[in-house]
Amino acid sequence: MGLFNSLSQAVCLLSFATSLAGAQKAEGSAFTDATSQISFWNTKVASTGGYEFGIALPPDGSAKNDEYIGRLVGVIGAKGGWSGISHKGPMTNSLLLLAWADGDKVTTSFRWATEYSLPDPYGGNATLTEISHKVNATHFELVYQCQGCWNWEQDAETTASQDPATVDSLALGYAQGKQSPAPVTDVNGRISFHDNGFGIYTVDVANARQEGYEGFLGGSSSSPNSPSSGSSNSSSSSGSSGSSGSSGSSGSSQPQLVC
Numbered sequence: 650m651g652l653f654n655s656l657s658q659a660v661c662l663l664s665f666a667t668s669l670a671g672a673q674k675a676e677g678s679a680f681t682d683a684t685s686q687i688s689f690w691n692t693k694v695a696s697t698g699g700y701e702f703g704i705a706l707p708p709d710g711s712a713k714n715d716e717y718i719g720r721l722v723g724v725i726g727a728k729g730g731w732s733g734i735s736h737k738g739p740m741t742n743s744l745l746l747l748a749w750a751d752g753d754k755v756t757t758s759f760r761w762a763t764e765y766s767l768p769d770p771y772g773g774n775a776t777l778t779e780i781s782h783k784v785n786a787t788h789f790e791l792v793y794q795c796q797g798c799w800n801w802e803q804d805a806e807t808t809a810s811q812d813p814a815t816v817d818s819l820a821l822g823y824a825q826g827k828q829s830p831a832p833v834t835d836v837n838g839r840i841s842f843h844d845n846g847f848g849i850y851t852v853d854v855a856n857a858r859q860e861g862y863e864g865f866l867g868g869s870s871s872s873p874n875s876p877s878s879g880s881s882n883s884s885s886s887s888g889s890s891g892s893s894g895s896s897g898s899s900g901s902s903q904p905q906l907v908c
């Protein structure tokens with residue numbers, strides 16, 4: 650039994666609003682991934698099949714304020730599917746990140762949208778470095794380092810940001826589509842609409858900060874996983890994992906849903 654099973658049992662729905670002003674503070678809890686030993690502030694969304702996003706930020710005062718470690722869990726249905734986040738909440742003028750399973754790999758793609766239609770490939774300098782991934786018949790999990798992910802530049806005229814150092818609460822968005830991008834192997838493949846849910850929520854920055862952040866990245870011997878080499882704008886993993894399920898520990902309580 651593992652995380653993936655608990656995902657499919659999710660029955661409560663976060664009450665998301667579609668405007669930032671109405672964004673709900675997400676219920677979440679501390680969660681430590683058993684494989685990577687990375688600790689996150691983890692939020693679940695009760696889409697059909699499930700969605701989870703965990704975030705770990707560097708400690709307060711760190712010079713690394715343009716990055717985080719993320720953990721994204723998405724459902725795989727009959728037509729595959731994708732799961733994504735907006736790094737500022739709304740779909741538009743915010744760095745979008747999608748991930749989907751391609752066989753036993755997890756593929757990622759940074760995108761940018763200026764309107765509510767098919768997002769473009771992102772033109773700025775975000776870098777995703779995979780730390781670990783898992784794929785089974787029903788879900789995928791990706792743990793990654795995201796650098797250059799809070800300050801964005803799509804082109805010279807189009808910039809935006811959300812700086813964790815200057816806000817108490819991060820606004821984030823989630824979106825999930827039931828169909829994999831096509832072709833599934835293409836990081837810039839055509840995205841289908843998010844027909845399995847979308848919305849905005851907030852996370853307290855203080856909850857997401859992790860004193861052990863550097864160690865999670867291999868900066869200390871306590872981390873079993875060293876990040877693979879990253880690539881700008883998008884990255885595709887080719888790991889060997891095909892293991893089913895994921896395990897994790899959240900201490901005495903599992904991540905809580907808002908009912």
Ligand code: HEM
Binds near residue numbers: 741768843848
């Ligand atoms: C074909 C691609 C896409 C289309 C046509 C599309 C279209 C839309 C539309 C029409 C809405 C407003 C829905 C409403 O308020 O009822 C919306 C909202 C949203 N979308 Fe997308 N979307 C696409 C891809 C994405 C992707 C890839 C992401 C993130 C990775 C995303 C994230 C969001 C989020 C977070 C919202 C809710 C917040 C907001 O209203 O801005 N979308 N989208």
